[in-house]
Amino acid sequence: MRRVVLAICLAGLVAPAAAHGGSYGTELPFVAGAGARASGMGLAGTSLTGTPASQYANPATLALQEYRQLELYRTTLFDSKSSYLAAAYAHPSLDFGAFGLSLLRVGVGGIEERDDFNTLLSSDLTSTDTRILLGYGAAVTRALALGVNLKIDHQQLAGASGTGIGADLGAVASHTFAGDGLLRSARAGVMLENVVEPSVKLDAEDVSDPMRISAGASLDALADRFGITAAVDVVSPRYSPFQFRAGLEVDYDGLVALRAGLDDDTPTFGLGAGYRSVRLDYAFRDEELGANHRFSVAVAFGASTSERRQTRQERQDAEMHARLRERIREFENGQRQHLVARADSLFAAGNYAAADEQYGAVLAWDPSDTRAVGLQSECRFHLEVAQARQGEAAGDYPTALYHFRRAEQFRDGDAGVTDGILLCEQRIQEGHDRAAMVQTLLSRSIDLYASGQLTEALPGFREVLRTDPGNALAREYERKTTVSIQSVVEQNITRARTRAERGDFPGAMESIEQARALAPQDERVAAELAAIQKRQQSQSTKDAHAVTATPPEPAYDATVDEAVLLSRYREGIRLFEQGNFEAATRELLVVWTAAPGFHDVADTLARAYLFLGMQAYSKGSYDEAIASWEHVLTIDPGNAKARRYLKSSREEASRLGAGRP
Numbered sequence: 063m064r065r066v067v068l069a070i071c072l073a074g075l076v077a078p079a080a081a082h083g084g085s086y087g088t089e090l091p092f093v094a095g096a097g098a099r100a101s102g103m104g105l106a107g108t109s110l111t112g113t114p115a116s117q118y119a120n121p122a123t124l125a126l127q128e129y130r131q132l133e134l135y136r137t138t139l140f141d142s143k144s145s146y147l148a149a150a151y152a153h154p155s156l157d158f159g160a161f162g163l164s165l166l167r168v169g170v171g172g173i174e175e176r177d178d179f180n181t182l183l184s185s186d187l188t189s190t191d192t193r194i195l196l197g198y199g200a201a202v203t204r205a206l207a208l209g210v211n212l213k214i215d216h217q218q219l220a221g222a223s224g225t226g227i228g229a230d231l232g233a234v235a236s237h238t239f240a241g242d243g244l245l246r247s248a249r250a251g252v253m254l255e256n257v258v259e260p261s262v263k264l265d266a267e268d269v270s271d272p273m274r275i276s277a278g279a280s281l282d283a284l285a286d287r288f289g290i291t292a293a294v295d296v297v298s299p300r301y302s303p304f305q306f307r308a309g310l311e312v313d314y315d316g317l318v319a320l321r322a323g324l325d326d327d328t329p330t331f332g333l334g335a336g337y338r339s340v341r342l343d344y345a346f347r348d349e350e351l352g353a354n355h356r357f358s359v360a361v362a363f364g365a366s367t368s369e370r371r372q373t374r375q376e377r378q379d380a381e382m383h384a385r386l387r388e389r390i391r392e393f394e395n396g397q398r399q400h401l402v403a404r405a406d407s408l409f410a411a412g413n414y415a416a417a418d419e420q421y422g423a424v425l426a427w428d429p430s431d432t433r434a435v436g437l438q439s440e441c442r443f444h445l446e447v448a449q450a451r452q453g454e455a456a457g458d459y460p461t462a463l464y465h466f467r468r469a470e471q472f473r474d475g476d477a478g479v480t481d482g483i484l485l486c487e488q489r490i491q492e493g494h495d496r497a498a499m500v501q502t503l504l505s506r507s508i509d510l511y512a513s514g515q516l517t518e519a520l521p522g523f524r525e526v527l528r529t530d531p532g533n534a535l536a537r538e539y540e541r542k543t544t545v546s547i548q549s550v551v552e553q554n555i556t557r558a559r560t561r562a563e564r565g566d567f568p569g570a571m572e573s574i575e576q577a578r579a580l581a582p583q584d585e586r587v588a589a590e591l592a593a594i595q596k597r598q599q600s601q602s603t604k605d606a607h608a609v610t611a612t613p614p615e616p617a618y619d620a621t622v623d624e625a626v627l628l629s630r631y632r633e634g635i636r637l638f639e640q641g642n643f644e645a646a647t648r649e650l651l652v653v654w655t656a657a658p659g660f661h662d663v664a665d666t667l668a669r670a671y672l673f674l675g676m677q678a679y680s681k682g683s684y685d686e687a688i689a690s691w692e693h694v695l696t697i698d699p700g701n702a703k704a705r706r707y708l709k710s711s712r713e714e715a716s717r718l719g720a721g722r723p
Contacts (some may be wrong), residue, residue: 085087086116086270090215090271092168092191094146095115095118095119096115096117096133096148096150096164096343097113097114097116097133097148097360098135098345098357098358099113099321099332099334099343100119100309100359101330101345101347101356102321102323102332102333102345102356103293103308103310103311103321104309104323104324104325105119105307105325106278106295106307106309106409107119107120108120108232108251108252108277108295109123109197109234109293109665110123110280110293111123111126111127111249111664112127112148113150113152113341113362113701114131114132114151114152115133115148115150115358115360117162117164117195117197117199117211118164119276120165120209120232120233120234121195121232122207122208122251122253123207123209123234123251124152124160124162125159125200125201125207125208126198126207126234126236126249127154127199128154128366128368129339129364130152130153130154130363131151131361131362132149132151132358133150133151134147134148134149134358134359134360135147135148135149135150135151136148136357136358137357138354139170139354141154143170144168144170145173146351147166148165148167150162150165150195151163152166154367156367156370156374157468157633159198159199159200160198160200161196161197161198162195162196162197162198162199162211163196163197164193164197165192165193167192167193168186168190169190169191171186172627176711177498185521187219187220188219188519189217190217190218190219191215191216192215192218192294193213193214193215193216194216194335196211196212196213196214196215197210197211198210204625205237206234207234208231209231209233209234210229210231210232210233211229211230212227213228213230214227215260215271216262222264223264224262224264225262226261226262226271227260228257228258228261229377230255230256233252234250234289236249237252244284244285245283246282247281247282248281249279249280250278251276251278252276252278253274253275253277253279254273255274255275255276256271256273256274257273259271259272259273260380266702272300272301273299273300274299274300275297275298276682277295277296278293278295279294280292280293280309280563281293287314288312288313289312290312291310292308292309293307293309293310294306294307295307295308306326307323307324307326308324309321309322309323309324309330310323311332316336317335317336317337318334319334319335319336320333320628321333321345328349330346330424332344339363340360341359342357342649343357343360344357355575379661382484382635383662386638386639389641393641394427397673397676398424401420401423402424402434404415405421405423405438409437412721414440414442417437418441418445421438422438423679425438426656426706426707429575430591430595431714435582436706442474443469443472446468446472447466447478449461450482450486450690451482453465454486459499460486460490460498460499460502460503461483461544462486463486463499464482464491464521464522467483467524471521474573481619487529490529493627498530500526500530501528503522503529503534504522504526504533504536504539507519507520507521507522507526508539509521510522511523511542516543516546516580517547517580519539519543520540520543520544523537523540523543524540527540547580547581548581550576550577551577551581551584551586551587554574554576554577555574555586555587558571558574558594559578559590560592562594564591564596567597567598569700569702570594570598571591572706574587574590574594575702578591611702615681627653627656627660630649630653631649631650633649634646634650634653634663634666634670635666637649638650638669640665643671644674647671647674650663650667650670651667653667665698668698668701670695671693671697672690672691672701673692674689674690675688675689675690675707676705679707679711688708691704691707691708691711695708
């Protein structure tokens, strides 16, 4: 029978002792770790993060891994015929934690094989120990992550081989310090290595790798461009005394790092250098069997997890806002069509006063609706004609003439209006009360001018001049009124142009509408309206395709739990898209109250209240509509639509006695 003598025992038992003097030959050589960074810091790696090799020391640290990384590691154990190689890969996902895969291999060559009579049979046997780690780590809360390693150990020696399966469990708690102080983060970790001990049988007996319990903590600090990391570990192997480990790293701007540590009574030293996505690390230990050099290189692939999440979030936000814009467009079109149908019905029924208000509401949604503009003018034409006929019936020809002249502005050349004007002028002439009419119209028009009702005053002055062309007072007021109207129109056009240049399109539209109310036929107003609408459409298209290169600074208190805000915000958006504006305002109001600058919650909340008010207005619930639009102005004081709706609904509610004045 052949047997493997002392040299084989040296390979199987002394190798671990060389790897770590305190293991007393009871542990596999993998206690040497899997990366040079932790080795340079006394192997105090239970709470260290940043490289794939941290999977070996604590699988929970995978959850804190920012980059997809590959790390390669090499060292020798006690002579040139022994080698320790490791490769580790970490793959953090965006939603399902992080995965790790590590392969560790220890090989020893030049082993003598002798038989029972000490006859040399071979002088070059090999022994290999291989360990495969399949790891997973995930955050269970913002501060706590858990991890697990499934390990497969395989040993091969002198033609014999065996395989064992084990498992590790780990946890790490982390905290980030707010502000720009010296301390930036702290971590505490615990590792139950071989909680399921891998047992390998080469010959007659099973040999297992005993359980070890490690606990450690680390601190990260930043002083100017120098990063400082300090770590301590306490390790309790099943068959060995407690071990104490400590390490310190000083890093300059991620380029160069110096490290020192203490592994029980063994000092360690290390260097690190990094450039872009590549990191080189070196560690040195002065072991009893000689100097030990350890090397590793780590390469990161692609963007960090935070950057990938940010990119995905921006894409999702862009898609969400595209859907939201489409939903808003559909709702606005629906509301406008509802108002148009209601206005057309009132118009067909001859209820021109109510139809006039409804077409005004249509124009509040879409100021460029030329059909609504035309039909609103028709309503006002019929209202003026009706008042003129009332004046005729009462024999009040000056008043009738005034309203016929007003109707003429809305429909020039109408035969009935022309006949009415001629009749009124004839009756006035026949009645010898031209002077009284002139005085009445002039006095009324001056009162309108004084109260700022320029568009109502101007027809009166012009009618006086038709009747009495030499009336100097009427001519002077007619000139002053015309100049005032033109001045206000120009001011509003200039103000609209300035607001549009600043991106304040609601304010620009409000100014244009004020100008159009004064001069409905002014071609400059129509041209400026078209230019603003074109510019707004161009800006909307530009915003829809804009890509933010770097995430903007949060415009809210950083102490607010962003995860909670994001959850409520997304729920509000979902309800908004469903058209459930009442529920959407409840969710979005919580977010806006806590953080008014969070994403675009202010704009979305204002729109939700705007549409909620329109729903109430459509049902005739003026109080609810007014309250909703007042909320809009609380959130967005410059919202032109809300101001228009409030003015219109308050006037209508006041006339009907159904709401607040």
